[in-house]
Amino acid sequence: MTPRYEPIVGRYLHLDMLGRPHRLYVEEAGQGIPLLCLHTAGSDGRQYRGIMNDPRVTDNFRVIAFDMPWHGKSSPPAGWHEEEYKLTSRDYVAMILDVMTALELDRPVVMGCSIGGRIVLHLALDHPEKFRAIVGLQAGAHAEPYYDLSYLHRPDVHGGEVCGALISGLIGPNSPSAERWETQWHYMQGGPGVFKGDLHFYTRDGDVRDRVAKIDTTRCPLFLLSGEYDYSCTPEDTMAIARNVKGADATIMKGMGHFPMSEDPKNFLEYLLPVLDRIKTASKQRSTAA
Amino acid sequence: MIEHLAERVNANAALVRRGQYLNTTFLLQVGSEGWLVTIDRGRIASVAREGLPLVDHAFALRASREAWSEFWQRVPKPGFHDLIALTKFRHLKVEGDIKLFMTHLRYFKEVLAQLRTSEVSA
Numbered sequence: 001m002t003p004r005y006e007p008i009v010g011r012y013l014h015l016d017m018l019g020r021p022h023r024l025y026v027e028e029a030g031q032g033i034p035l036l037c038l039h040t041a042g043s044d045g046r047q048y049r050g051i052m053n054d055p056r057v058t059d060n061f062r063v064i065a066f067d068m069p070w071h072g073k074s075s076p077p078a079g080w081h082e083e084e085y086k087l088t089s090r091d092y093v094a095m096i097l098d099v100m101t102a103l104e105l106d107r108p109v110v111m112g113c114s115i116g117g118r119i120v121l122h123l124a125l126d127h128p129e130k131f132r133a134i135v136g137l138q139a140g141a142h143a144e145p146y147y148d149l150s151y152l153h154r155p156d157v158h159g160g161e162v163c164g165a166l167i168s169g170l171i172g173p174n175s176p177s178a179e180r181w182e183t184q185w186h187y188m189q190g191g192p193g194v195f196k197g198d199l200h201f202y203t204r205d206g207d208v209r210d211r212v213a214k215i216d217t218t219r220c221p222l223f224l225l226s227g228e229y230d231y232s233c234t235p236e237d238t239m240a241i242a243r244n245v246k247g248a249d250a251t252i253m254k255g256m257g258h259f260p261m262s263e264d265p266k267n268f269l270e271y272l273l274p275v276l277d278r279i280k281t282a283s284k285q286r287s288t289a290a
Numbered sequence: 291m292i293e294h295l296a297e298r299v300n301a302n303a304a305l306v307r308r309g310q311y312l313n314t315t316f317l318l319q320v321g322s323e324g325w326l327v328t329i330d331r332g333r334i335a336s337v338a339r340e341g342l343p344l345v346d347h348a349f350a351l352r353a354s355r356e357a358w359s360e361f362w363q364r365v366p367k368p369g370f371h372d373l374i375a376l377t378k379f380r381h382l383k384v385e386g387d388i389k390l391f392m393t394h395l396r397y398f399k400e401v402l403a404q405l406r407t408s409e410v411s412a
Contacts, residue, residue, distance in 0.1 A: 164396065
């Protein structure tokens with residue numbers, strides 16, 4: 001193989017966030033409409049490697065993914081060693097808006113998966129004017145835990161092994177082996193208690209069942225893409241949003257699981273590209289009209 | 291079919307290595323029939339029909355014949371493709387030492403998947 005670099009560039013961003021200084025790792029590729037990507041619980045921005053490496057996306061979109069604090073190559077804030085990490089809706093929204101301001105993103109498209117798919121519903125409800133379009137991957141209004149979450153963080157069970165093993169079945173059965181295991185590796189690498197802390201948002205704090213029907217897609221279009229094999233956010237969870245939100249555009253992706261962009265980027269792009277095309281066209285019409 | 295478990299697992303060196311710190315016996319219940327699977331440092335030492343009404347095992351995996359049969363398809367239907375998926379939808383009950391099961395979750399998932407028509411890693 002001839003050695004080559006990918007077009008992805010990663011840098012460390014220093015910013016004040018949630019009242020404290022943070023050092024965040026941010027990757028981006030491409031140019032055009034900003035597309036801000038949010039990774040799943042307990043993982044990091046590497047999940048979007050397939051999107052960032054596809055010229056069909058990067059010719060028209062500036063794809064950006066940041067590792068949330070505590071995740072990937074972002075640091076936890078100073079003092080973390082005395083804290084229990086617990087993600088809340090309020091902090092998650094603030095973090096996304098702070099990153100957008102720091103990067104001076106003008107009405108980006110935001111695309112999030114799982115916890116990211118949940119928080120984009122909060123953004124659709126509370127900040128629709130800040131986004132050109134919202135894409136929820138594996139998005140549901142709520143998720144009940146289906147195992148004792150304390151297994152994710154206890155000294156007598158290996159956190160990396162159990163996190164990887166717990167999410168393995170959320171990957172579609174026909175995903176290419178290399179992408180499947182890359183997806184699990186990210187989970188195996190997570191810091192102690194971080195996946196569990198994210199699930200506090202996913203299973204408790206981030207519940208929007210009582211508000212989701214109020215999403216107004218005339219203020220910001222909402223696209224939902226969910227994998228058929230996901231038993232964490234099930235196709236039924238996504239279709240429930242589609243039934244309750246007028247104008248929401250939902251598609252169930254055949255054979256895919258909970259991490260579409262990471263477990264099978266090639267297949268996922270067949271579903272994502274038409275959505276991005278529609279966003280691009282609407283964006284052009286808007287700028288022509290303005 | 292269950293009897294093939296030992297030869298399939300023991301022929302898989304990587305899987306045996308992943309279980310190298312595991313010595314236990316668990317009960318695999320398929321409908322009304324039970325098998326006691328004994329593991330010795332990752333190798334399946336024996337797979338025996340549950341003979342006595344009172345036998346020792348660390349934990350039991352209990353599901354209907356139909357649920358296991360779907361799980362053991364080459365590409366199972368959604369919800370039947372993974373042990374944790376089976377538990378979430380209440381097709382599978384895991385009873386006993388859950389901590390042992392969770393500690394070695396990848397090993398147990400892969401051991402049970404060895405009985406698939408053509409094994410895919412789960």
